[in-house]
Amino acid sequence: MPRTRWRLALTAAAILVTAGSLQAPANAAQDTTDYTLAVDTSRQGPKIDDTMYGVFFEDINRAADGGLYAELVQNRSFEYSTADNASYTPMTAWTPTGTGEAAAVSDDGRLNARNRTYLRLRPDGTTTGTGVVNSGYSAGIPVTEGKRYDFSVRARTDRAAGTPLTLALRSADGVALANPLRVTARGDRWAKYTGTLTATATSTTGRLALTAGGTGTVRLDMVSLFPRDTYKGRPGGLREDLAEKIAALRPGFVRFPGGCLVNTGSHEGYDAASGWQRKRSYQWKDTIGPVEERATNANFWGYNQSYGLGYYEYFQYSEDIGAMALPVVPALVTGCGQNRATDDPVLLRRHIQDTLDLIEFANGPATSEWGGKRARMGHPEPFGLTHIEVGNEENLPDAFFERFVEFREAVEARHPDITVISNSGPDASGATFDRAWQLNRDAGVAMVDEHYYKSPQWFLENNDRYDSYDRSGPKVFLGEYASQDNRFRNALSEAAFMTGLERNADVVKLASYAPLLASTTAVQWRPDMIWFDSTRSWGSTSYETQKLFMTNTGDRVVPSTSSATPALSGPIEGAIGLSTWATSAAYDDVSVTAADGTPLFSDDFSAGDSRWTRATGTGSWTVQDGRYVQSDATAENTLVTAGDPAWHDYDLRTKATKLSGEEGFLIAFGVKDTGNHYWWNLGGWNNTQSAVEKSVGGAKRTMVSDGTSIETGRTYDVRVEVRGRQVTLYLDDRKWGSFTDDKVAEPFRQVVTRDGKDLVVKVVNAQDAAARTAIDLGRATRVAPTARVTTLSGSPDAVNTADDRPIAPRTSTLTGVAATFTHTFPPNSITFLRVRTQ
Numbered sequence: 001m002p003r004t005r006w007r008l009a010l011t012a013a014a015i016l017v018t019a020g021s022l023q024a025p026a027n028a029a030q031d032t033t034d035y036t037l038a039v040d041t042s043r044q045g046p047k048i049d050d051t052m053y054g055v056f057f058e059d060i061n062r063a064a065d066g067g068l069y070a071e072l073v074q075n076r077s078f079e080y081s082t083a084d085n086a087s088y089t090p091m092t093a094w095t096p097t098g099t100g101e102a103a104a105v106s107d108d109g110r111l112n113a114r115n116r117t118y119l120r121l122r123p124d125g126t127t128t129g130t131g132v133v134n135s136g137y138s139a140g141i142p143v144t145e146g147k148r149y150d151f152s153v154r155a156r157t158d159r160a161a162g163t164p165l166t167l168a169l170r171s172a173d174g175v176a177l178a179n180p181l182r183v184t185a186r187g188d189r190w191a192k193y194t195g196t197l198t199a200t201a202t203s204t205t206g207r208l209a210l211t212a213g214g215t216g217t218v219r220l221d222m223v224s225l226f227p228r229d230t231y232k233g234r235p236g237g238l239r240e241d242l243a244e245k246i247a248a249l250r251p252g253f254v255r256f257p258g259g260c261l262v263n264t265g266s267h268e269g270y271d272a273a274s275g276w277q278r279k280r281s282y283q284w285k286d287t288i289g290p291v292e293e294r295a296t297n298a299n300f301w302g303y304n305q306s307y308g309l310g311y312y313e314y315f316q317y318s319e320d321i322g323a324m325a326l327p328v329v330p331a332l333v334t335g336c337g338q339n340r341a342t343d344d345p346v347l348l349r350r351h352i353q354d355t356l357d358l359i360e361f362a363n364g365p366a367t368s369e370w371g372g373k374r375a376r377m378g379h380p381e382p383f384g385l386t387h388i389e390v391g392n393e394e395n396l397p398d399a400f401f402e403r404f405v406e407f408r409e410a411v412e413a414r415h416p417d418i419t420v421i422s423n424s425g426p427d428a429s430g431a432t433f434d435r436a437w438q439l440n441r442d443a444g445v446a447m448v449d450e451h452y453y454k455s456p457q458w459f460l461e462n463n464d465r466y467d468s469y470d471r472s473g474p475k476v477f478l479g480e481y482a483s484q485d486n487r488f489r490n491a492l493s494e495a496a497f498m499t500g501l502e503r504n505a506d507v508v509k510l511a512s513y514a515p516l517l518a519s520t521t522a523v524q525w526r527p528d529m530i531w532f533d534s535t536r537s538w539g540s541t542s543y544e545t546q547k548l549f550m551t552n553t554g555d556r557v558v559p560s561t562s563s564a565t566p567a568l569s570g571p572i573e574g575a576i577g578l579s580t581w582a583t584s585a586a587y588d589d590v591s592v593t594a595a596d597g598t599p600l601f602s603d604d605f606s607a608g609d610s611r612w613t614r615a616t617g618t619g620s621w622t623v624q625d626g627r628y629v630q631s632d633a634t635a636e637n638t639l640v641t642a643g644d645p646a647w648h649d650y651d652l653r654t655k656a657t658k659l660s661g662e663e664g665f666l667i668a669f670g671v672k673d674t675g676n677h678y679w680w681n682l683g684g685w686n687n688t689q690s691a692v693e694k695s696v697g698g699a700k701r702t703m704v705s706d707g708t709s710i711e712t713g714r715t716y717d718v719r720v721e722v723r724g725r726q727v728t729l730y731l732d733d734r735k736w737g738s739f740t741d742d743k744v745a746e747p748f749r750q751v752v753t754r755d756g757k758d759l760v761v762k763v764v765n766a767q768d769a770a771a772r773t774a775i776d777l778g779r780a781t782r783v784a785p786t787a788r789v790t791t792l793s794g795s796p797d798a799v800n801t802a803d804d805r806p807i808a809p810r811t812s813t814l815t816g817v818a819a820t821f822t823h824t825f826p827p828n829s830i831t832f833l834r835v836r837t838q
Contacts, residue, residue: 032824035773037562039752039759041781041837045557046506048753051324053550054253054512055246056480057314059261060301060525061518066137067532068517069309070239072149072225073208074137077306078104078117079296083278084304090117093135098123098211100130111154111190111221114270114295118221121212129166131211134223138521141206141225142534143169143177143199148228150235152194154292155185159216162186166213169197172205185218196228204534222292232320236291236308241537242517245530246321249543249550253324255389255479255512256314257282260300260336262328263392267342267351270295281330283351284311284358288373300336301524312374315362315383325362325383326421326510329355331391331407333400335426341399348403352410359385359415389421389477393451397425397436405443421447421477428452428465430705440474447509451480455699456493459483460745460766463497466504476507480514482542484699486527488807488828489796491541492766495830498549499751499762505557513546520802533802540800541807544792545830548809552790552832554753554760562750565767569744571724574677575643576601576652577668578612578628580619581636581684583661586627587654590642595649595723601642603628615639615674633661641671652720656682657713663687664710669720669727678703680720680729683710692729692739703727703739759783761833763825768796771825777835779819784836787814793829 057063066074074093082088090104101122110118123130134141143149149169157163162184169177178197185193208225212218230237231244261282268274270286278298286295287310294307311327318325332342332351342348357370362385364371371382390407394400401422408420422445425432440448454462466476478501483490494513501508518528529543539547578587592601603611605623612628614621619630619638630638656665664683671677675698682690691705708731710716719730728738747767753760765771777783789812798806814823817835825831 032770032772033565033748033767035563035565035748035771036776037750037761037763037773038560038776039761039778040559041759041778043559045559046504047556048502048505048553049252049509051252051510052502052505052553053546054251054255054323054326054510055249055516056255056259056512056514057516058257058259058514059299059305059309060259060515061528062137062303062522063515063517063519064309065304065306066522067519068238068242070226070230070237071306071308072136072141072227073134073223075134075304076223077115077221077292077296078119079115079306080304081278081298084298085302088304094119094132095135096130096132097209098128098130099126100124102130102132109219112293113272115221115292116276118219119223121218121220122216123163123212123214123218125215129211129213131209134208134210136206136208136534138519138534139205140172140203140534141169141208142204143202143206145199145202147199149178149197149199150194150226150228151181151197152192152222152224153210154190154192154221155218156188156190157185157216157218158188159214159218161214163216163218164213165193165218166211167195167197168209168211169199170207170209171203172207175201175203177201177203177206190221197225231317234316238309238313238317242530242532243317245537245539245543246516249547251321251323251550253326253387253510253512254314254318254321255326255328258328259392261305262330263333263335263394264300264338265298265334267330267332267347270297281334283330283354284327284361285354287311288361288377303522311358311361312377312379316379319383324387325385326387326389327358327385328389328392329358329407331394331400331403333391333394333396333403335393335395339395341396348406352407355388355390355407356410356414359388359411359418385418387419387421389423389449389479391423392449393423393426395425395432397432397439401436401439401443408445419446421449422474423449423451423479426451428454441470445474447475447477449477449479453480453482453484455696455701456483456490457694457696457699457745458701459493459497460747461743463500463746463749466500466507469504469507471506475509478508478511480512482513482527484527486540486542486799487796488541488794488798489697489766490527491545491792491807492764492796492828492830494542495545495549496747496749496764496766499749499764502553502751502753502762503557513542531802536802538800538802538805541792541798544800544807544809548790548792548830548832549762552755552760552762552834554755556754558752558754558759560750560752562748562773564744564746565748567744569725569742571648572670572678572722572727572741573646573648574670574672575641575645575647577615577639577641577671577677577679578654579637579639579666579668579679580630580661581638581663581666581681582634583663583665583683584629584631584633584659585665586624586629586657586659587665588627590654591652592643592647593651593653595651600644600647600650603642612640612642615641627657629659631659639668639674641668645672648722649724650722652722654718655715656718657715658683658710660712664690667718667720669722674698678727680718682708682716682718682731690736692727692737694741703741704737706737708736755834757837759835759837761835763831763833765825765827765829765831768827770827772822773825774820774822776820781819782838783817783819784838785815785817787817787836788834789814790832790834791826791829793826796828
């Protein structure tokens, strides 16, 4: 996912959703709208592959350490560093206790070259001993009464008699949560010590206390605590509830490990030659073998990744849930805001060889070098890798493709049965997207990965996106997509879009919502599919939607057609507005003139600002020297509005001057309210580009953009010409750009698939009116008189939480089913009718 969207994704103004987020039909005030749905069972549509829908796992929002990876000790090997996060030290999450010395040390006494830092304790012989306490992740270490927890530590001591170690679990306020465990470290060579703690109480704020007695020096590393109950009982494995929720989706594939983890940072190794660089792209060889010998790395999203969850575990989990493993490897071109190409032929050849070695690790016999490493880790049989992706969202398409070709040629020469996947950059359109697709088409690439995070309106408007794709060109892997919030209206729009994915299953071969996991206490990105805290996990409304589609996909599309919603698009209507974002700016001589020349509004601010309404409550607006000035250069989204929301077909003119700050200024038109408007963002994105953005329910999408930046102190003449659905924009009397906003956000979408003998009629009704639908399955079609109905429905603003699941599937039986019958689909609903044919 692109870093350039990070701030937008986390800004409340950008993810605020209101009832206007979904375009309502003209008669939405009525209780029911009539539709028709005709199914042609005499014809066959595209075949749907078993791998159509999958999941994308990236270590974002603490998805791995502190999430799916079940380790309960944070910073277990004392490797945290300021390279990971400015606030980190090797003692992060650890608190010294007792008397004596407790210090993190990096010297030749370390456990191994890759495990650079360890804990040195020098107890002073007092009865209290010397030790440390680990606070775990989030509020603490969660334990459940009666459950067992496996402890391990590497230790060495210079005390001839050995060093007694006491392990204790206690709550944050000091209450014992288990009987203590005692072991004695012996000898001045690293050795592993293990034991089991059984919880005597339940707590979410547990602490693991490790105390050394006696005297001398004891060195400790890899202090670990795992619940005995992991997914499929694998030691050092996965958190059970999270792994089960993913498995319940029955995904066809698992894409891993990223994302921005793959294509950011240095591409060097974690070794002395690189100076033990921490900010590196995710490299698979760092993540296999004994956990104490794996590399550590700075996570792009602002924390440390231990690689306890590595490539072997990804392959094993994919196999466990019956999904195709789909790894992503670096292309040596960075993205996610870094946008640099590494020009080092030797390093490129090394990464290409690493990719070939990865295929051998996955598919090679136990007698091969890398297949042997897999076998020694516990899996002698091959994993059966079929697809591999090179790169992720590279914003330098030519540089990326030059390197991609070398990867593809090397893989195809050695492994012609492996599908090598390319990508099309970080968005659904634009210059990078167009250039990347041209390169991919010209080279006959097998599959191209597309990514986009859009507003609900965009998803409703673009159901037909893949209808016009070249059937003989590269296939599409929709590797990352989501609507920009976790409300049910977002899931409704995604479901409407997914009917188009299935209809085009001959082009769209793989699709995965993203991101997959998010800890409530460590959120770098939203929306997310599955949320969790230390003891609970729950699916968002989008999780329930994805699950419904993923577990009812079917084998083949059955051609079908439906009527559209009676709706009037009408002209763009709305008032006007002025705003700034992290900038101080001044406005003057604002005027609005109707298309026939009739004056509608004029303000030179000589009489103050009484005609303007402060829409957001931010910023400092005052009239200064005859200009309307927003003087707070740190305030964001300072929108003020004026005029009539019913205005249409008009010219808006103003003079605008940037006074200071990071960006330029914003001119709004078509303003309905703070979350529903258009604005011309001149000098946005740290003054690197300009764009017109349409906001619907607070979720924005770009209508037109270019690289215009704004000079400080210069006054610009700005004109916006609105005619019907057409908008033309002028800057200093030169045409800057134009667009026509005439796509219909159709709220009624459907697709029909065949699953064995069943017809699965999938209908999305993303509006406040019920949809009374005359369904025609064809007079020659014989069907059972009853059908199984699964429905997701509720308020468009509903959000699933740990304590409340307003959006959950409800099943029922529909009677009176025949070749032709009528069914009314509830407002704001996703409904699957499973009809048995005879």
